[in-house]
Amino acid sequence: MSAITAEDLKVFVEQLKRLLAARSSEAEVRRLSETPEGYDPEVWKALADLGVTGLIIDEAHGGFGGDAVALELVMEEVGAALLCSPLISSAILAPALLQALDDDTAKARLLPDLASGAKIATVAITGPSGGWIEGHVVIEATAVGTDWSLTGKAAFVTHAHIADVLLVVANAPDGVAVFEVDPKAAGLTLTSLPTFDHTLRMSDIDFAKVSARRLACNRPTWQAVEAMLDLALIALAGEQAGGSRQVLEMTVDYTKNRFQFGRAIGSFQAVKHMAADLLIDSESCTSAARHAAQCLASGSDEAPSAISLAAFACADAFSAITATSIQMHGGIAFTWAHPAHLYLRRARADAHLFGSSDFYRERYVQQLGG
Amino acid sequence: MSAITAEDLKVFVEQLKRLLAARSSEAEVRRLSETPEGYDPEVWKALADLGVTGLIIDEAHGGFGGDAVALELVMEEVGAALLCSPLISSAILAPALLQALDDDTAKARLLPDLASGAKIATVAITGPSGGWIEGHVVIEATAVGTDWSLTGKAAFVTHAHIADVLLVVANAPDGVAVFEVDPKAAGLTLTSLPTFDHTLRMSDIDFAKVSARRLACNRPTWQAVEAMLDLALIALAGEQAGGSRQVLEMTVDYTKNRFQFGRAIGSFQAVKHMAADLLIDSESCTSAARHAAQCLASGSDEAPSAISLAAFACADAFSAITATSIQMHGGIAFTWAHPAHLYLRRARADAHLFGSSDFYRERYVQQLGG
């Protein structure tokens, strides 16, 4: 359960809203999209001061101890504002993974700096396939005395270009394990990838006998990775829900104020009915994201299937809403200057970041007993 | 190539149109749907006199020697009129199969009576799976001297209840073969099946040591079955094309004359845009059916893939048009008295009669080299 009361959370989200309104305007999103870093360290500091970077980190390690419900609500605002930041990597993936492991010294060493925003961390798991599946891990770890050495290639690693710490999932002789790696370590080559979503930053990382520190885990490590992935999927669903509502609102407003043939175009059934269908998508998206968060926070047995449902329902809804939004705007949304395509790019990225909708539909059927 | 000139064909189709207008009105279709036979012998006679029953039968055996193009055009009219008849069984499946075999005595014995309409024949292939695949044939044939004996069950056999001759595809020791069976033979039990499309008639047939005559075939018999199926699929596509255009026309006319809110409902974009999308479906359906027919008639290498394309494109188009037609009509099409559901029932039957759209999409990909 969350260490944050519902009342605190409301206040917290309100403060975040104001921060994002001030520091993540469309102009800022466009400016940061063009920078190599892809985020604003000052805004990162402000997010840290507010407590967003430490949201899901235990209070014992300087965080807020927020649960999935808090995370989902925060990400709704992040998604609506198209925030450019390494939140998903350093405030969600890395701390979620660390907290799912059993290495208290590593937690004590790393979590406080992640909570305070002083350090940025990310997680490297996927191979060239981009699949978040145990069998797709292609980095090999070999013991060198008490130390370890990693060799292989990680692909699609988010925000590695600004990371101070890498958590690398690799195949050890006794199975998958998590390793802490210094991005500046010898033998590590980082290649930035050009992303279609210009607010995102990704890299391929090549490991050639890179020395690494193995982190302790008292259960099969992939279970810890899955625990991390559950939180990441809920965060993504929240981002998709917030983005969906934002885009729908922007689109509906435009159709009220754009006049053609002497009428607001929103008065034409063709446009009106698209909006009505999108409202079902966007409300379903919000319901799915929040339900998954509640299930995970309350430890319900339904959590796994609720997370799968949110994974594909929210990805498909955000994609459909951003795509239809451009059609509803018409020519003006075909211009670079209009924000519609910024959301479309984010939606297309979110739809593949942690696996495809087809993948999660298949997992959903399995969870339904199929 | 067809023995019928394009000019003759035009005249022929015009005559058929007039016959169907006079003898296959909606009232007649409803009346015959309620009879056990499900067709009108007098209309059958008239179709025979016109030459429809012998359309694809060689002139040498008293037919018209029409090709796939002629067949497809004729079936467009049949589909538009929702004709209740055993055409598909006795004028298409049975003669197509006989002509694909190499048993001249059987042809001479059977084809003239089929051409003249004096006898009705049908083909039994599918087992309980309903699949038109060699592996799904479940009837076993064993030699008894020069004679043969059939045991097993055929399912979904069209118009067997009125058939004078059964052509049964069964597994002989040397592979699949075709057998001629008398429906009144000892050991044969016929069970009529209640069909959702009340203009259709189907039966299960149980064979218990039923004596049968094996028909000669100089190539693997399944190739002959596939040749028959190619013609049957083109006939079905023609029926779907004719039905699609008929239903769309009926629907568009209604939306021009139904007034709500002081306007013809066809002036509302919601209705108008559905009609526009259905026009693409119905024109694509017609193009696919006619293209497949031309490919087969001209012996083009493209024929197999063109037939697969028609099989799923036409089935899906007819299903979508008949389903959307009811929505466009509104409440009046929710009544039994309105013809919309008669076409919907036919469309749903056609979509499963010779295999599903998914089956033919998969086959299409294989034919494209996938």
Next chain:
Amino acid sequence: MTTQTLTDEALKAEVTAWLADHWKPKAQDQGAGFDLHPHRDFMAKVVEARWAVPTWPIEWYGRALSSAQAKIIEKAFAAAGAPGSGQDRSNLWANTAMAHATPAFKKTIVPALLKGEVAMCLLYSEPGAGSDLAAIRTRADRKDDHYVVNGQKVWTSGAAVADYGMLVARTDWDVPKHKGISFFFLPMKQPGIQVRPLRQITNEAHFNEVFITDAIVSADNMLGPLNNGWGVLQTALAYERSVMGDAARGPRSGQDNPKGDSALVELAREAGRLNDPVIRQEVAQVTAYKVLNRLNNARAKAELAQGNSSPIMSLGKLAMSRILHEEARLRSKLLGAGSLLEGPNHPRAEDANFLSLNAYFTSIGGGTDQIQRNIIGERVLGLPKEPEVDRDMAFRDVRSG
């Protein structure tokens, strides 16, 4: 009477004791909402004992209780499986009459409705007035102390057994369509009324056509002021929506159908199609539509409970329409050639085909999907209406039908 001052405990005790004395469960309650009530004698007792409408005033069979205390009574009745309580929330007919009937008529009809002594039906839709309900052409012409009614109604349930029909009829043809309609309780058992069953595409007849020829209705039976029937209708429709909910029926074959979120998985398994990856994707998607709609409704209820109005409520019918059509499509696909059949010997096919047809009950009935999208676009999203060509026209000049 001082029941208001009763404590919750005392109230609970009183109603429980009363039920123990009076309620003798018998044959299953068949209450179809239209037919005469199967427990009429008991219902009369309930009304006289003031359990039927506890929030209503004393002089109207009530106890002027808070809805909170009324709930206690309903709970007690529910626990005993006894009918008749909570009619102040659920009785469409009585609430409409209570709100709008003339004093004279109210006195006789309200108790009769509460006691289930009269059967009712709805005389709203007409062949020429479906989506555009205000385009009704059934006329009611004043003659002395009564009105003479002529016209045709359609999609009427229970017309054959009804004692009264709630009727909207046109009483002024020279004003715009909404402004010339009046609302009546029309006596159904009279020569001028002929009821014909209406056969649906599902080959059932749950509805009727009602042909009205010089039927008579007393002026006392008019609800609300003359030519204000549209307003009365709106409150009646609101009740109906809040009470009756989604009327779509499930499978009718009688064969057991798997329940719950894995129902489609089970049907796919039964059909031997669960190993088909294409089918699995569709099973997931259609199941998702159902679950998402449930989650939406739950969220809407929660928001309403917190006093926030929710946009989601109005989405349910449109969402349900897609669910019903998609589930029927998938059920048919699962059966393949099997879906060619129907009837009791082929229950899965019977269900798949029935559900494919009956899905239109929801996508057309009670406002087509297209009308629903207008409502969502305009009332929820605030998009402007289309130009209404007939808005300011005298109805006799409007083309309809």
Next chain:
Amino acid sequence: MTTQTLTDEALKAEVTAWLADHWKPKAQDQGAGFDLHPHRDFMAKVVEARWAVPTWPIEWYGRALSSAQAKIIEKAFAAAGAPGSGQDRSNLWANTAMAHATPAFKKTIVPALLKGEVAMCLLYSEPGAGSDLAAIRTRADRKDDHYVVNGQKVWTSGAAVADYGMLVARTDWDVPKHKGISFFFLPMKQPGIQVRPLRQITNEAHFNEVFITDAIVSADNMLGPLNNGWGVLQTALAYERSVMGDAARGPRSGQDNPKGDSALVELAREAGRLNDPVIRQEVAQVTAYKVLNRLNNARAKAELAQGNSSPIMSLGKLAMSRILHEEARLRSKLLGAGSLLEGPNHPRAEDANFLSLNAYFTSIGGGTDQIQRNIIGERVLGLPKEPEVDRDMAFRDVRSG
């Protein structure tokens, strides 16, 4: 001149001989349809030799030939790879000027257009006049012997290099929108005209915004009568459609793309997804959309050839819109996580993402899918138009933008 009396053979011989003497192929013809013509000198010879517009009258650089004989000339030019012939069919600008320009202006502009001496652009759409093109607010006010033009145009290709723009501007604000528009050849190389590239979502700039401030155009440059510009525009648009066809571009990465009906099968194989039954279904369906559209167009051409008008022609753009969006969606799906990337090092992702965005060029540009459905519904299926609220209004009272 008596070329009309030439036999086909003699004509063929004459043109072939002429080409042999005059056509010296050089750098690839870059003719973008907007820019100045790369073979200007040769083009001039073609015009003077009367090969450019053989069906036109003698006094207008033509030979008054039948279109059958004109085809012979075009074939000969095509065989030699020489430009300049068949402009009586294909030159939008010259045909429009020939049909509507004033005698004085026609004399100078038509030969210049035929010889490719002047570059052109289209000044139609405005920020406030997209789907509703007749709502243009760019104004042309008469002053002495010329008009003063003020306003803004968008989606203009080639504006930066153009000598003239075909302009629609409002010349009367007190009549309904279609009735107050005039059509001009506006000189582009003047101070009052400012051209700004317009950056598209594809991060390219194939179009411009044109800002017009007190620009001058001679009254002689008006095409058609005053306030009859809408009619001129319709003929120009008709030419455009018949000539330019579907302008949607293919992949831009430069990497080879498989061609033909099995293109998507090959892309699926390359992506390692061809063994996925779900992908196979989608590959079949999207391929089907493409093949069916081709079959529809072939059937339409055949019907037109037999003199039967075909409804299908008008379906192509809407069908193509679905094809482009669906193919882009499938290409993205094939790549999975790979579709997160872009740029020259990731050509398949670059193409999938580019095509996903550029599909809107077809579903929005030149009439949105929604407008296309109106056109199909009204012109092909004969469904009635919607009420037009601005039809009889003076344009100055119409709200737009």
